[in-house]
Amino acid sequence: xxxxxxxxxxxxxxxxxxxxxxxxxxxxxxxxxxxxxxxxxxxxxxxxxxxxxxxxxxxxxxxxxxxxxxxxxxxxxxxxxxxxxxxxxxxxxxxxxxxxxxxxxxxxxxxxxxxxxxxxxxxxxxxxxxxxxxxxxxxxxxxxxxxxxxxxxxxxxxxxxxxxxxxxxxxxxxxxxxxxxxxxxxxxxxxxxxxxxxxxxxxxxxxxxxxxxxxxxxxxxxxxxxxxxxxxxxxxxxxxxxxxxxxxxxxxxxxxxxxxxxxxxxxxxxxxxxxxxxxxxxxxxxxxxxxxxxxxxxxxxxxxxxxxxxxxxxxxxxxxxxxxxxxxxxxxxxxxxxxxxxxxxxxxxxxxxx
Numbered sequence: 001x002x003x004x005x006x007x008x009x010x011x012x013x014x015x016x017x018x019x020x021x022x023x024x025x026x027x028x029x030x031x032x033x034x035x036x037x038x039x040x041x042x043x044x045x046x047x048x049x050x051x052x053x054x055x056x057x058x059x060x061x062x063x064x065x066x067x068x069x070x071x072x073x074x075x076x077x078x079x080x081x082x083x084x085x086x087x088x089x090x091x092x093x094x095x096x097x098x099x100x101x102x103x104x105x106x107x108x109x110x111x112x113x114x115x116x117x118x119x120x121x122x123x124x125x126x127x128x129x130x131x132x133x134x135x136x137x138x139x140x141x142x143x144x145x146x147x148x149x150x151x152x153x154x155x156x157x158x159x160x161x162x163x164x165x166x167x168x169x170x171x172x173x174x175x176x177x178x179x180x181x182x183x184x185x186x187x188x189x190x191x192x193x194x195x196x197x198x199x200x201x202x203x204x205x206x207x208x209x210x211x212x213x214x215x216x217x218x219x220x221x222x223x224x225x226x227x228x229x230x231x232x233x234x235x236x237x238x239x240x241x242x243x244x245x246x247x248x249x250x251x252x253x254x255x256x257x258x259x260x261x262x263x264x265x266x267x268x269x270x271x272x273x274x275x276x277x278x279x280x281x282x283x284x285x286x287x288x289x290x291x292x293x294x295x296x297x298x299x300x301x302x303x304x305x306x307x308x309x310x311x312x313x314x315x316x317x318x319x320x321x322x323x324x325x326x327x328x329x330x331x332x333x334x335x336x337x338x339x340x341x342x343x344x345x346x347x348x349x350x351x352x353x354x
Contacts, residue, residue, distance in 0.1 A: 042250050043305065045243040046072075052097040052242045056234055057086050058224070059217040065303070066208040066320060067094055067182065071248060072255050072299035075205025075292060076161055076181040078324060085210045087184045089231050091142045096234050098248065099241035100139035101176065107149040113156035117166045131168055136160050139176055139245075143183040147193040154200055157181060161203045178248060198283065198327060205292050207324035251302070258298040259308040263353035268293050268314050274346045275326060280337050283327035293321045311352045319343050 050064050057064075063079070067090070070077040079087050088104065095102035105116060118134030135141065136157065146154060159165065161181050165172045183204070185196075213221065230236060268290055276284030297313040304313075319340060326339040 038250070039254055042247055042254065043303065045247050046251055046303070048242040049094070049097050052239060053090070053093040055239045056093040056231065056237050057090050058220045059213045060086060060090055060210060063090060063208050063210055064094070066206050067091070068303070069296055069299045069317075070180055070182075070205050071098075071178060072251055072302065073205055073292070073295040074178070074180075074252065075295065076183070076203060078201070078204040078207040079182060079184045079210060080187050080207060081184070081210030082188060082212065083186060085212060087210060088142060088144065090210075091140060091182050093234060093239060095140045096239050097241060098243050098245070100178070100245060102140045102142070103135040103138035104142040104144055105135050106144050107146050107153070109149060111149045111153050113153050116153060116156045117160065118168065120169050129169070131171075131173065133173075134166075136166060137173075137175060139178055139180070141179070141181045143181055145185060146183040147185045147196055150194055151197060154194065154196060158200060158203065161200075178245065198325075201324050202286060202288055204324060205296060206320045208320055255299050255302045257307070258301050260294065260298065261308065261353075264297075264309050264311055264314060265294070267311050267350070267353050268297070270350045271314070271318060271346055272322070274350055275322065275342065278342055278346070280329055280332035280342055281326055282329045285322050285325045289322055289325045293317060296321050315347055315352070318347055 046068060049068060050061055053064050054061075067077055079090075081087055091104075092102055094100075105111075114134065116134050117136050118132050120129040121132045122128075123130050143157070159167060160175060160179075163172075164175045164177075164179055166175065167173075181204075185193075187209075212218075272285040272287075272290040272293070275281060278284065293314060294309075296317040297309050300317055301307075301309045301313045322343055323339040326342060328337065328339065
């Protein structure tokens, strides 16, 4: 487990993850029981996603939690991991467990913007042009290897990600609800790739890193495949919808009621402002990053069974919410400084409200 703990119960810290202590401290915070049976029922159904997705994906509990936080906070998620760590299978399994429409785009250097958003097509029978929707008109859009396509095509998704619509021929066409972009990129292969511009990176709520599974989980993967597991047939694996789009809408409404104290607001702002003062950065976190940090912390608090956000919630979500928004100075990169190290330093320096 790399970024997140599971929905319920104590976390299992990852010794390789610098965010694990913060996650453990957040999970240990006192929980306030839900005052509504309906709220508890909705949370239970979303919490069941981890077990259901586990029928197809071994481990990666933290990534499941991160994707659910993205859905609850109405944000988008960037997945980073080497090939073969089940990024595509994870997203397909999430769509199946939530009964959502899923579309995958393999990004390539020759992909055109219209291949993503759709285009106007001439209809000879009516002698008119009609709009043919592209794959972006879905609930969960997997943008596979997004950094393999030129910026012109990458930017075609900016309006969809920010405005939840596509403008074509003078008309704005709304995207389905819910809508989330889950983009993947390979962290070790950069030949023939186009780094995502800061403006597009800032549109992603979270950046989740999927690591190679530990030995015990890799043995379990091998065992499943020796027992005829087929990743292309999730139904045969026993994966069924355990929550619905209506459950997700109800959960989003409940997350919007999670209370945030003025001191916690100030704490989130102080963390963001501290990144702008780091001598190792040429670009710190924008105000959008601060609002996204708060949105992710509210979703995490709700998943944890609380009706209020604690400073530990903010601290727990700081790394996956902020690390992709930092731009290092060239000299800092040469010294081997990472965004994760800077965020860890900021969290240790900013006073925590009591």
